[in-house]
Amino acid sequence: MNISKTPVLSVDQLTVRRGQQLALQAVSFSLEAGTDVAIIGPNGAGKSTLVQSILGIVSREQGTVQLLGQPLSTKKALPAAVRHQVAYLPQNFLVDRRLPLTVTELVALGWDKLGIQLPWAKAKARKLAVQQALARVEASHLGRKFISELSGGETKRILLAYCLVRSRQLLILDEAPAGLDVRSEADFYQLLYELKAEQGWTILQVSHDLDMVRKHCDRVICLNRRLMCQGVPETALAPENLTATYGPEFVRYRHNRHAC
Amino acid sequence: MQDLSTALNLFTYPFMQRALIGGVLTGLTGGILGSFTVVRQLSFFSDALGHSALLGISLGVVFGLNPSLVVLPFALLFAVGVTYLIEKTDIWTDALLNIVYSSSLAISIIVLSLEGTYQTGINNLLFGDILGVLPGDLLISGLLLLLSSLFVGLTLRTQVLLTLNEDLAIARGIHVFAHRIAFMMLLSLVVATAISSLGVLLVGAFVVIPACAARLFSRNFSSYLILSAVLGAASAAAGIFFSALFNLPTGPSIVIAQLSLFLLATGKKQWLDS
Numbered sequence: 001m002n003i004s005k006t007p008v009l010s011v012d013q014l015t016v017r018r019g020q021q022l023a024l025q026a027v028s029f030s031l032e033a034g035t036d037v038a039i040i041g042p043n044g045a046g047k048s049t050l051v052q053s054i055l056g057i058v059s060r061e062q063g064t065v066q067l068l069g070q071p072l073s074t075k076k077a078l079p080a081a082v083r084h085q086v087a088y089l090p091q092n093f094l095v096d097r098r099l100p101l102t103v104t105e106l107v108a109l110g111w112d113k114l115g116i117q118l119p120w121a122k123a124k125a126r127k128l129a130v131q132q133a134l135a136r137v138e139a140s141h142l143g144r145k146f147i148s149e150l151s152g153g154e155t156k157r158i159l160l161a162y163c164l165v166r167s168r169q170l171l172i173l174d175e176a177p178a179g180l181d182v183r184s185e186a187d188f189y190q191l192l193y194e195l196k197a198e199q200g201w202t203i204l205q206v207s208h209d210l211d212m213v214r215k216h217c218d219r220v221i222c223l224n225r226r227l228m229c230q231g232v233p234e235t236a237l238a239p240e241n242l243t244a245t246y247g248p249e250f251v252r253y254r255h256n257r258h259a260c
Numbered sequence: 261m262q263d264l265s266t267a268l269n270l271f272t273y274p275f276m277q278r279a280l281i282g283g284v285l286t287g288l289t290g291g292i293l294g295s296f297t298v299v300r301q302l303s304f305f306s307d308a309l310g311h312s313a314l315l316g317i318s319l320g321v322v323f324g325l326n327p328s329l330v331v332l333p334f335a336l337l338f339a340v341g342v343t344y345l346i347e348k349t350d351i352w353t354d355a356l357l358n359i360v361y362s363s364s365l366a367i368s369i370i371v372l373s374l375e376g377t378y379q380t381g382i383n384n385l386l387f388g389d390i391l392g393v394l395p396g397d398l399l400i401s402g403l404l405l406l407l408s409s410l411f412v413g414l415t416l417r418t419q420v421l422l423t424l425n426e427d428l429a430i431a432r433g434i435h436v437f438a439h440r441i442a443f444m445m446l447l448s449l450v451v452a453t454a455i456s457s458l459g460v461l462l463v464g465a466f467v468v469i470p471a472c473a474a475r476l477f478s479r480n481f482s483s484y485l486i487l488s489a490v491l492g493a494a495s496a497a498a499g500i501f502f503s504a505l506f507n508l509p510t511g512p513s514i515v516i517a518q519l520s521l522f523l524l525a526t527g528k529k530q531w532l533d534s
Contacts (some may be wrong), residue, residue, distance in 0.1 A: 055431040061467070083433030090427045099299050100475055101424060109424070112417040114432055118481075119416045155430045172431070 008033050008170050008202045014063035016053045023049045025226045036203040038213040041223035042246050047206040051172050087163035091174040097148035104143040110162035133165035153184035173205040267505040282393040283496030285401040286454050289408050290466035291492025293418035293447050295485045298383035308357040309451045312364035320375040335452035339444040388459030388511040393505040404450050458511045476525035
């Protein structure tokens with residue numbers, strides 16, 4: 001496990017505008033190595049915008065982001081020194097079902113460094129890494145299938161193999177288990193946390209599942225266009241913080257649901 | 261229909277040899293770039309460029325310049341303009357392409373109606389004349405094949421990730437806009453060059469049909485890409501041969517050969533699925 005004292009990720013006074021609207025205002029937080037941090041908040045709170053602005057998918061208006069000690073520019077792509085240390089799984093991983101891409105080819109993309117190279121460069125090492133990653137997520141039998149032929153649960157497992165196939169420090173997950181049934185979601189989290197323990201990953205994940213957050217995460221960031229609170233789950237998920245983040249109706253609804 | 265030996269005899273003439281080589285080169289290039297064009301849902305782009313190129317050519321005619329030379333910079337301008345509009349507006353790509361190509365077509369028809377001496381040229385522009393391919397055209401086609409092969413070959417993994425999911429690609433440090441515009445410019449040059457052989461009405465088929473047939477035959481992305489190029493070249497060669505055998509127009513014969521391969525692939529898939 002990485003025990004460096006330097007934060008893996010450091011966000012300072014991050015402000016993002018989407019069109020005319022302020023999507024995030026002066027958000028600051030940092031991630032220590034090996035921790036699992038959840039971002040929670042209602043729909044439209046800017047959770048996905050936050051992770052996308054860190055990665056350069058969405059432009060930042062103000063503020064600074066440091067990833068593994070490297071300052072990230074607002075305009076340019078992630079610098080070479082850090083781009084292979086991060087894996088990102090977007091909220092809606094929609095795949096055109098007509099795309100003739102196999103599971104093996106998808107996982108191999110996670111291993112590739114994506115510069116200018118011959119198509120057959122490092123083919124043996126690549127093949128071996130893909131085989132090992134697929135075996136680890138118990139998906140070796142899916143290797144030749146088109147990605148469009150996978151079930152939701154299988155797709156998520158393959159995406160974890162995509163993250164796993166190369167050694168990485170930070171995983172950014174945006175509602176990764178979205179669309180899965182309860183059983184598949186539990187399987188996904190079990191596999192994710194087994195791999196986290198093995199790989200020493202630091203995780204930043206957007207989630208709506210407060211029970212999962214309470215159970216697994218080390219810290220919670222409550223967001224509603226600005227930072228409402230942050231801390232360990234016991235304090236961040238206290239009713240007063242949830243009320244401030246989601247509004248009083250949500251806390252009443254949650255209380256009633258748990259009472260059932 | 262001519263007998264087989266007469267048809268084969270035609271290939272001893274330099275103009276038929278050049279047509280065959282030009283067709284195969286364009287087929288290979290169209291297949292390589294077409295494989296990505298189709299899965300990125302840009303099939304309409306090559307058609308739209310073909311139609312829009314008429315404006316570049318008609319301006320060349322009006323200003324007394326060689327239309328073949330005017331069409332290349334025009335194609336680059338088209339690629340940059342369309343990519344910019346796709347990036348900066350919230351309009352659907354096919355709708356944007358329609359706006360650009362129908363406007364270009366309208367302007368070019370007006371320009372050419374003012375210039376009344378280009379009727380023969382117009383026929384060649386619409387339907388192409390692959391038998392009129394010159395050695396210089398072969399050189400340009402060869403260079404574009406080399407450039408396309410290098411671009412796709414050396415950035416293959418990046419192109420595949422970009423096609424799969426742009427957000428994943430950005431998160432891996434890929435400059436999406438730069439790659440997109442480089443691809444569009446290359447595709448534009450290939451389409452613009454092929455217009456003289458196939459005409460503005462049929463040029464899109466070279467990019468789209470072999471790739472679609474390859475998709476139906478393939479079981480992974482690598483074989484799809486290679487097969488798309490092979491089918492592009494094979495259908496060009498077959499089309500030219502059958503046009504010689506049956507004394508048919510060459511450009512349309514190539515498209516019929518491409519269509520036959522596509523129908524064969526469809527039949528094979530239906531048979532396997534059943």
